[in-house]
Amino acid sequence: MYKCNVNRMEDKIKTFSQFGDAGHGGITRYSLSKEAEMARDEFVKRMKAIGAEIETDDLANIYATIPGSDPNAKRIVMGSHCDSVKNGGNYDGILGVMGAMEVLETVVEQNIPHKHPLTAMIFTNEEGSEFPPCMMCSGILAHDYMPERFKDNFEYNKMMASRSILDPNVTFGEKLSQFKYKGDIKNRMSPDKYKALFELHIEQGPILEDAGKDIGVVTCVLGQMIYRVKFYGFAAHCGTFPMKKRHDAFHAAAEALCWLHEEIDKLGHEDLVYTTGEVVIHPCVNTVIPDYFDFSIDVRHENPEVLDQVREILFQLPKKKWQQCDCEVVLGWNRDTVYWNKELVGYVREAVEELGISHMDINSGAGHDAQYISYMIPTTMIFVPSDKGLSHCEPEHTSVEQCTDGASVMLNAVLKLDQASE
Template sequence: MPHNLGIRVASSRLASTFDESCSWGSTPDGGMNRLSLNNDDKRVREWLIEQCKQLGCSVKVDQMGNIFAIRPGKNNSIPPIGMGSHLDTQPAGGKYDGIVGVLSALEVLRTLHDNQVETYAPVALIDWTNEEGARFPPAMLSSGVWGGAFTLEHGHSRSDASGNTVKSELERIGFLGDVPCSYEANPLSAHFEIHIEQGPALEAENLRIGVVTGVQAMNWYNIVLRGREQHCGTTPMNMRADTLLCAAKMIQSINQQSLALPGARASVAVINSSPQSINTLSGRVQFNIGARASSDALLATLDVNLEKACKEVVEDSVRLDESIMGKSGEGGVKMEVWEKIWECPKTVFDERAVSMVRESAREVEGGRFKDMVSGAGHDSVYTARKVPTAMIFIRCKAGISHNPAEFSKQEDIDAGANVLLGALLRYDDYLKEKTAA
């Protein structure tokens, strides 16, 4: 029987911690704009480290800026049990995405400290750098380096729209650590993560807690189209190599392809065109596709269908242009780039770690929870490559996320933090029994 299962987090303290930490990056509409490695991210990182040191934690910062605040246990020869998520947000994000995971982990450390609980294994709070990928694509970048999905050189060289690299910004804000960013050099025994659901399923069933068993498969693509800059007022409608129009047709086809495959999703949420002039047809368009599916096989089918459908749109543009302009014409809109810039196979979380989340949810919520597969990627995707991993979802209003209206009730946040606390203690007892055996 796990020790200290009756202890609970302090709700009022957890609520005030949200108010305090979200003062860095808050926006007038109640949301958050705390892009990875900006000045507000620097300030909240410094605040987090100070809070953890007050609890007797030692703090390590690795070469990707990941923060590991470690509370010692009885047997410090074994790697710590990790509780991790992220503090960076989308440009027009909310106060809960990722943040709830780090602050709940902080409250778990405080609760252990208040109750003078000595765990068998050390326990680590982790703030993973650049989970969102909003400033430095791709998403989950630094947990990906730690988990071996990306090299350190790849991680350091990612740049934002202004050309600033991850490495240069880590140096600027003072978080380019010297601890190697890898599981082998800086291991964990397990990884647990709380996150808002970012969907409506829990609210629809009036449940606070979801036990996450895995994450669906995901691919990101970069597409660049090249047409002709032409005068909008003087060029006849039937004599245009209209790059934006071609992109619009492709986006519509992308939507149709995903609708045709149950369990698949594909979206275009980023599009850039040039020149930016109301009086000139764009000659160049760049956009990204985010594709997801319930299985690797289904995503592979979607991959083929998306590329085929988009190339057909381009070919139709070329045929139409040549029928009007002749073979001497420029041949309509061309696809200069079709590249897969990120791929993440389906993740299945460790059954033992998941079962401990279930047991904790049963204790905290009286069995009112559901097993779920995450539709979004999280840092736990990459920790699962190296260590037993599980996730906890909490209910969020209307499933809204990446939006200032993002909201979770305090009672739901409390429930998630208590489930995390129980799962952590159960895994700690498992490690103790395993070591003794």
């Protein structure tokens, strides 16, 4: 069994944390930004130093490849993203890039024999922090292979027209056209050139830490649905309009949200998670009774029947009167549970057992580039713990030893696939 280099991993973590340093231990590194360009420059510099060939595609995805002994073999690719949310951490996404780099560096340093070319990759715009949606460019890559009902979400022209949250006058396509790493469409990942994808990632939750395990053998990404729940009342002066005559949309939404929590919790599914994270209120003036309120509800579970149970509860909302307001429930997003390739999951499990690292099977409640690429080529993921379960925030942290263990597991799993495949 081969092991990656903990000192080299530590150096990468420290170096990449400088690009977009937000001053409080984390980063803000939007896709296509100057900070993202700096991170990519470092990736390219280090990969060229080991003799990797660098390619970029029309979406600015970067591929760094070292050859295998069989020039006709398909590539085995490892990677993730280098962009972050605002005031995010130093591990989400970028660990998958650093882990892929570490695998290639270890193979070159130790002269490990392998048939297939090995590729380290950076996906563009996974977070969608400036240009929605998230996982944009992996979705575009996999567009022709994904279920028909998902295709509209990642239609190329629609994605290019995505407007910046920071400056609505700028589209993703316009910024991409001026980006240093925009390349040629012929370099895109495709099934005729690529055999499989491995993605190393932090867990982003507390399950591994609570269980005292150092590696998560990921089996799937949970199904997810996002709805918008909208309430319509009418506005009036807050000081002069009687309480009993009001159609207060905010009050209606608050009452309905509490009812939702009670009804969903009655289902008794402890592994079901749901969140209201975004609201819209109009006119948002302290002296005016709100005439409109809109909240999101994000629901995730592996079993589609459980999601359907929640959906039925949501659909009861418009049938009721909430503070004399009308209610509308609108679907915003839907995805199926994505199960990883069983052969690849098996290689990960074999690798971690042979390395003697504590581990457990786990699912992913968060979305990742790998879930869309799985429609195109066989795919799997490896998780390492997140301290206190924190992610998408500056305290996000995973020990360098655990990061290196994750890379070592990925290296040996990749070699198992390489040896088993033509």
